[in-house]
Amino acid sequence: MEKSDLRNELDKLKAISLAVIKEAGSTAELEKARVELLGRKSELALRLKGLGKLPADKRPEAGAELNAVREAVTSALDDKLSAIREKELNEKLENELFDITLPGRETGMGHGHPVVSVMDELIGIFTGLGFQVVEGPEVETDEYNFKMLNFPDDHPARDMQDTFYVQNGARLLRTHTSPVQIHAMQNIKPPFAVIAPGRVFRLDSDVTHSPVFNQLEGFYVDRDVNFGHLKGTLELFVHRLYGEDTKLRFRPSFFPFTEPSAELDISCVLCGAKGCRLCKGTGWMEILGAGMIDPNVFTSVGLNPEEWTGFAFGFGIERIAMLKYGIDDIRLLYENDPRFLRQF
Numbered sequence: 001m002e003k004s005d006l007r008n009e010l011d012k013l014k015a016i017s018l019a020v021i022k023e024a025g026s027t028a029e030l031e032k033a034r035v036e037l038l039g040r041k042s043e044l045a046l047r048l049k050g051l052g053k054l055p056a057d058k059r060p061e062a063g064a065e066l067n068a069v070r071e072a073v074t075s076a077l078d079d080k081l082s083a084i085r086e087k088e089l090n091e092k093l094e095n096e097l098f099d100i101t102l103p104g105r106e107t108g109m110g111h112g113h114p115v116v117s118v119m120d121e122l123i124g125i126f127t128g129l130g131f132q133v134v135e136g137p138e139v140e141t142d143e144y145n146f147k148m149l150n151f152p153d154d155h156p157a158r159d160m161q162d163t164f165y166v167q168n169g170a171r172l173l174r175t176h177t178s179p180v181q182i183h184a185m186q187n188i189k190p191p192f193a194v195i196a197p198g199r200v201f202r203l204d205s206d207v208t209h210s211p212v213f214n215q216l217e218g219f220y221v222d223r224d225v226n227f228g229h230l231k232g233t234l235e236l237f238v239h240r241l242y243g244e245d246t247k248l249r250f251r252p253s254f255f256p257f258t259e260p261s262a263e264l265d266i267s268c269v270l271c272g273a274k275g276c277r278l279c280k281g282t283g284w285m286e287i288l289g290a291g292m293i294d295p296n297v298f299t300s301v302g303l304n305p306e307e308w309t310g311f312a313f314g315f316g317i318e319r320i321a322m323l324k325y326g327i328d329d330i331r332l333l334y335e336n337d338p339r340f341l342r343q344f
């Protein structure tokens with residue numbers, strides 16, 4: 001009698017539980033039902049707790065029946081949860097219908113900054129001529145930036161007005177790429193041909209001068225190098241960069257680390273030497289400084305100037321880029337305005 005009573009009650013409990021589960025329409029409702037049916041205060045939990053109070057011989061059977069109900073309820077909850085999740089997913093997919101015929105969003109192609117593109121082009125030309133690329137430090141000492149390059153102690157470039165000094169004057173930001181000549185001569189056994197591209201720094205700022213700009217240094221050290229080698233190399237370079245029709249003109253100049261020194265002008269790339277705004281009516285544009293490496297520079301790095309000879313040249317990359325693209329203000333290159341940069 002007692003047994004069938006329990007069974008009856010449990011059958012009822014199971015039926016009610018399954019009905020509650022069936023009614024649940026969302027995951028939230030189902031979670032509420034789970035707590036109600038299986039939680040600590042649920043009838044099933046209380047009955048399981050009460051097992052201990054039954055006479056010992058009744059416990060196993062009652063326990064087995066209660067467990068059977070609990071399993072049935074748990075599995076009904078699991079089944080319902082899967083069903084609800086699937087229903088919710090289907091509803092979501094239905095409501096979030098999207099138009100697969102819409103064109104995708106375009107991601108614009110990136111491209112090099114004009115200074116970087118010009119630098120790459122120049123490096124390509126010189127490595128094609130057999131020059132190797134060497135880099136040097138941007139923070140230098142007076143020794144490498146000036147002294148070993150034969151600058152006298154009272155040279156104006158050493159002035160605080162022109163050079164950024166750091167660490168209380170113990171170091172400086174290199175004002176040109178020429179100190180790489182010294183590093184290379186100390187580290188590479190001649191003969192060698194080197195280019196040294198990189199950033200340099202000067203207290204300088206107007207439409208054609210930037211406090212940070214890029215230079216490319218080139219130098220060749222060997223026995224019996226003469227000015228003809230320098231001219232031939234620069235002629236090849238200019239013709240590759242600006243075309244075979246471009247004319248070259250060397251003017252005497254002065255740099256402490258070259259003797260003799262020269263500045264190279266080329267026929268104006270805009271007007272073809274007729275005279276225009278870019279060349280200020282002269283038909284010529286200055287593009288670089290160059291010369292034969294001064295014997296004092298060889299001596300400062302321990303190379304015998306009776307044995308070794310060489311040429312060197314150096315120019316500003318921004319200037320080449322400005323001429324190439326017709327840019328009349330150097331600051332445009334460093335303002336990172338996308339409307340400007342998109343044009344290249």
Ligand code: FA5
Pocket residue numbers: 175176177178202204205208209210211212213215217255258287288289290291312313314315316317318319330
């Ligand atoms: C030099 O710096 C020498 N080291 C070049 C050289 C190397 C000569 C090897 C001989 C042998 P100069 O100070 O003239 O020279 O600078 C070279 C170029 O850097 C200039 O022609 C110019 O194009 C560029 N330049 C100079 N100052 C600036 C600046 N503030 N902003 C942008 N470009 C600059």
